[in-house]
Amino acid sequence: MKKTTGLIGLLALACATVVAAAASASAAPSGRGAVALRNVQTGLCLDGDFGGKVYTKGCGSDNPYQHWYLHEGPMGVMLQSSKTGLCITGKGVGNDSIAAVACNSGDVKQWWEQWNVNGNAYTLLNHQNRKALDSDAKGNAYVHQYGDTNPYQHWSM
Secondary structure (H helix, E strand, C coil), rough: CCHHHHHHHHHHHHHHHHHHHHHHHCCCCCCCEECCCCCCCCCCEEECCCCCCEEEEEECCCCHCCCCEEEEEEEEEEEECCCCCCEEEEECCCCEEEEECCCCCCCCCEEEEEEEECCCCCEEEECCCEEEEECCCCEEEEEEEEECCCCCHHHEE
């Protein structure tokens, strides 16, 4: 009986290890490390806090709140803070607010389409509400109707 119990325990441990590895693999960034997202127009970097606020402020290479993992997937990328572990989400149709919340790959509001606009600059379009990640010189970050010539919607990485 002990041998069977030991074998069952070993199998359970092996299964738990496989499940844990799969869970972490799905949360791992694909293809690159954390990047700073700098707004092309303002020169400010996307930042966030543990309270779920997302904003922009002066860039600092040593500021971990300004480093983001871009997790690639079927609907674009998810933007996850390297410091808080939270992901940026749009608030839905008819709402220009954004926030940082627990990452959930099943939440379409957390997916962003990444469009290259010129070399190293990208527009990030929310997959659910079809609005672009935008900001202003005051440090506000939000989504707004996409405009292909709007430099406030261009982000370098």
